[in-house]
Amino acid sequence: MTDYRTVPTICPYCGTGCGMLLEVSGGELIGILPQKGHPVSDGTLCVKGWTSHEFVGSSRRLTSPTIRRGEAAGEASIDEAIGLVARELWRVVDEHGPDSVAFICSAKCTNEENYLVGKLARAVVGTNNIDHCARL
Amino acid sequence: MVVLGQSRSEEKDIVSKITDKARDITGKEVDRVLAYRLEEGSHIPHLFSAQDIEQMAEEYPAQERYPVASMVRRLQAADPGIRLAVVVRGCDERALIELAKQGQVDLERLVLLGLACGEELAGACGCSQPYPSEVLEGEKAEGDLDLGMVEKLEGLPPGERLDYWLSRFNTCVKCFGCRNVCPLCYCKECALDEPELVEPGELPPRLPVFHLVRAVDMAGRCVDCGLCEEACPVGIPLRTLYRKVGEAVESRFDYRPGRSLEEESPLAVLGTEEDVS
Ligand code: SF4
Ligand code: SF4
Ligand code: SF4
Numbered sequence: 503m504t505d506y507r508t509v510p511t512i513c514p515y516c517g518t519g520c521g522m523l524l525e526v527s528g529g530e531l532i533g534i535l536p537q538k539g540h541p542v543s544d545g546t547l548c549v550k551g552w553t554s555h556e557f558v559g560s561s562r563r564l565t566s567p568t569i570r571r572g573e574a575a576g577e578a579s580i581d582e583a584i585g586l587v588a589r590e591l592w593r594v595v596d597e598h599g600p601d602s603v604a605f606i607c608s609a610k611c612t613n614e615e616n617y618l619v620g621k622l623a624r625a626v627v628g629t630n631n632i633d634h635c636a637r638l
Numbered sequence: 639m640v641v642l643g644q645s646r647s648e649e650k651d652i653v654s655k656i657t658d659k660a661r662d663i664t665g666k667e668v669d670r671v672l673a674y675r676l677e678e679g680s681h682i683p684h685l686f687s688a689q690d691i692e693q694m695a696e697e698y699p700a701q702e703r704y705p706v707a708s709m710v711r712r713l714q715a716a717d718p719g720i721r722l723a724v725v726v727r728g729c730d731e732r733a734l735i736e737l738a739k740q741g742q743v744d745l746e747r748l749v750l751l752g753l754a755c756g757e758e759l760a761g762a763c764g765c766s767q768p769y770p771s772e773v774l775e776g777e778k779a780e781g782d783l784d785l786g787m788v789e790k791l792e793g794l795p796p797g798e799r800l801d802y803w804l805s806r807f808n809t810c811v812k813c814f815g816c817r818n819v820c821p822l823c824y825c826k827e828c829a830l831d832e833p834e835l836v837e838p839g840e841l842p843p844r845l846p847v848f849h850l851v852r853a854v855d856m857a858g859r860c861v862d863c864g865l866c867e868e869a870c871p872v873g874i875p876l877r878t879l880y881r882k883v884g885e886a887v888e889s890r891f892d893y894r895p896g897r898s899l900e901e902e903s904p905l906a907v908l909g910t911e912e913d914v915s
Contacts, residue, residue, distance in 0.1 A: 504670070504717040506685035506709065510677060523682055527716065536815065536869060537680060538702040545701075546871035549813045 504528070510537055513551040514610045517634070518542060520551050531555040595627060604631035647700040647762040649755075655775045656725055656751045657694050663723060664691045668749055672709055672724040674698065683709060698725070700759040705865055707733035707821035711742050723749035728781075729763075729863035731770035732896025733821035736861055739903055742824055754778045765862050766894065783862070787878040788885060806874045807849045810842045815869035816876055817852060822859045822895075829855065849879065857883045858905045861896035 508523040521540025525533035534555050538545040557563060567583035568575045578586075594602055605627075607619040616634070623632040660671045665688030674695040675684035681695050681702040707730055713720060726734065731750060737743040752769070754776030760768035764784025769776070791799055817823050817830055829851050830836050836843050836851075843849075860880040867877040888894050891904040 504685070504713055504720055505687075506672070506683075506713060507675075508682045508684065510680055510682060525683075527712075532712070535683075535704060535819070537682075538704070538868075539680060539699070543871075545868050547813060547815060547869075548811055548871065552813055552815060552818055 508535065513543075513547065514554055515550040516609050520547050522547055522551055522554070524555065531558050591627070600628035601631060603627065603629060604633070605629075606633055606635060608635050647756075647759040649700040649758040651698040651700070651753055651756055651759075651776055652696065653698050653725065653753060653775050654696060656753060657696055659751060659774060660686070660694055660723060660725075661691050663749065664688045668721045668723040670713075670720060670722055671751075672706055672713070672722060673751075674702070674704075674725070685709075685713070698727075698753060700756070700762070703727070703863075703865065703868070705733075705819055705821045705863075706730050707737055707743070708824070710734060710748065711737055711821075711824060714743055714747065718744075721747060721749075723751055725751045725753055726770050727753050727755055728767045728769045729765060729861055729896075730821075732767070732861035733863060734896075735899050736822060736859060736896045736903075737824070738899065739906065745899070751775075763864055765864070767897075783881070785881060785885060787875065788882045791878070791882075803849075803879075804845055807845050808842050809872040810848065810874060811871055812836075812841055812843050812848070813869075813871055815871070816866035816874075819865045819869040820856075821863065821865070822856070822861065849874075853879050853883050856880045858887045858891075858893060858903055859895055860884055 504527065506525070506527045508525055510521065510523055513520040513522050520543035521537035523535040523537050524531055525535060532555070534547070534552055536543060536545045536547040536551070566577050567580060569578040569583060569586060591603055605619055605623040607616045611619075620632055623629055656673075660673060664671050664686065669687070671686045671691060671694065673684065673686060674681040675686075675693055676695045676697075681697070681699055683704045683706065684693075686694055706724055706726065710722060710724055713722060724730070731752070734743055734745065734748070734750070738745045750770060750772065752771070752773045752775070754769035754773045755763070756776065757779045760779035760781065764786070765781060766783040767781040769778045769781070791802065794802065814830065817828065830848065836848055860883065862877065862881060862884065864877045866880070867873075867875065870876055884894070887904065893901060893904050895903070
């Protein structure tokens with residue numbers, strides 16, 4: 503039997519934090535509605551919010567990291583990819599100093615995750631080169 | 639320049655008779671009830687079954703209206719056998735009637751739990767009939783289609799009127815919310831997605847094509863629920879625009895979308911030129 507419910511959440515796209523409802527039916531995300539009376543957005547969304555259910559089940563979504571070796575790029579595990587990134591970052595930092603690298607964090611991460619990226623950049627690596635995709 | 643303020647109502651309608659009836663019929667006469675659930679202070683749409691019908695919200699705030707007719711349309715399409723009840727205000731019923739005439743919903747398989755809007759909401763909306771045909775809850779407020787803004791704009795010299803609309807359309811952020819939220823917009827292929835008419839990435843959308851395409855498409859269909867205007871992040875007075883279009887249809891065909899199931903939509907009949915003159 504058909505089910506339908508809505509789940510209040512915050513738009514994942516930028517730092518504004520508009521309120522929206524996920525429309526869920528049959529275990530699938532079937533649509534988005536702007537949440538009425540929300541203190542930030544009161545029943546309105548921009549085009550990104552309105553379409554933000556579309557990427558969730560997209561076949562074009564990346565589901566695993568890819569590592570390029572020479573000409574060929576192949577799927578890799580998360581551990582393998584993070585290990586490679588960490589080693590290469592440290593190599594660049596060792597050779598050229600901490601300001602030779604930069605960090606970009608994302609509105610799709612939680613506040614706490616973004617805080618940790620800030621700590622990683624400033625306290626661990628030692629650079630203030632940090633920015634955010636949602637600094638519109 | 640004329641500034642149109644959106645009037646909002648803070649009113650809350652109590653729906654205890656409706657919740658009582660919903661609890662009575664769920665699992666018997668109907669399988670599911672489309673109504674609102676209260677979560678963290680927010681009234682959100684939910685499809686209740688006999689298991690969770692106790693959680694149906696007891697209040698219907700004027701400011702938290704959602705396009706329930708679209709939900710009914712999609713639910714019936716997904717499960718043609720479903721026996722549904724739905725809480726409707728006047729405009730929700732108008733939308734369902736219009737959708738039924740267009741073959742998009744089946745009213746035979748639908749129980750309507752009618753809610754009359756309070757006076758404050760009826761006044762703020764200025765809609766023609768702030769109550770559904772059968773009212774289970776609430777007092778019927780006076781319905782009087784408010785064409786005040788249409789007339790005010792019509793009183794302006796044509797150049798100024800054009801400037802007014804263009805300056806408002808110019809603020810459009812092309813969120814497509816007016817279309818997405820509209821209970822009467824169900825086309826699988828929408829003119830607004832045609833790159834020849836609405837160029838992707840162009841902001842504001844080419845004036846006045848975007849807004850006039852929608853206005854023309856709403857002729858004979860818009861049931862004046864006001865959800866589009868509420869969804870517009872930049873406050874374009876869309877309801878006024880579509881009321882003007884509605885007035886044009888009504889004056890020529892004596893047709894008001896959603897008013898009655900019996901009246902035939904001018905969109906459904908091919909007439910002769912004499913019918914229009
Ligand atoms: S448009 Fe009419 S029926 Fe709908 S909420 Fe407003 S007053 Fe009520
Ligand atoms: S008022 Fe707006 S949302 Fe409602 S039917 Fe008319 S065009 Fe659609
Ligand atoms: S809701 Fe307003 S801003 Fe969004 S597309 Fe429609 S007119 Fe433009």
